[in-house]
Amino acid sequence: MNYFQLFQLPEKFDLDLTELGSRYLKLQKQFHPDQHAAGSERDKLLAVQHTANINDAYHSLKQPLLRAEHMLALRGLKISHEQRSFTDPAFLMQQMELREQLADIDHSDDPDAVIVSIEQLLQQQKRQLQQQLAQALDAKLQQQDQLAAELIRKLKFFYKLEQELELIEQQLQD
Secondary structure, eight states, X not given: OOHHHHXXXXXXXXXXXXXXXXXXXXXXXXXXXXXXXXXXXXXXXXXXXXXXXXXXXXXXXXXHHHHHHHHHHHTTOOOTTOOOOOOOHHHHHHHXXXXXXXXXXXXXXXXXXXHHHHHHHHHHHHHHHHHHHHHHHHHTOHHHHHHHHHHHHHHHHHHXXXXXXXXXXXXXXX
């Protein structure tokens, strides 16, 4: 199923999330199972299934990485459940250094300052990678799709580091 077609949106990485939200609400209202309560069992079942598809589509398009994976899947490149290792040594070194910084936060004289510094670095890296990802996906070329897949894999690392940093921050506040 093409989620972009479901919401009648252009197939591009940079989406208007406000427009996505309003189209989601319109579809939800149109296909909500309560609208089909007086219908046959088949109509009720179809309404529930369609609502589930709408929810899945909205969730996927709302999240940048899921949106990018969906775009690649539509082009025949499925990476959503793959387990793949990196061959980029500079990226791997950067990840190791960031993990060391995370591990050292609680031993720091000013953990809040370290957290802010790491947050800023992660945001900057994510922005750069997402800009590159948007360009690669918008090119709609097989070679660029492979680059997009690699960028998605890298972004997943940064999102995971961001989650770990939030957990550390919560632990320090407790």
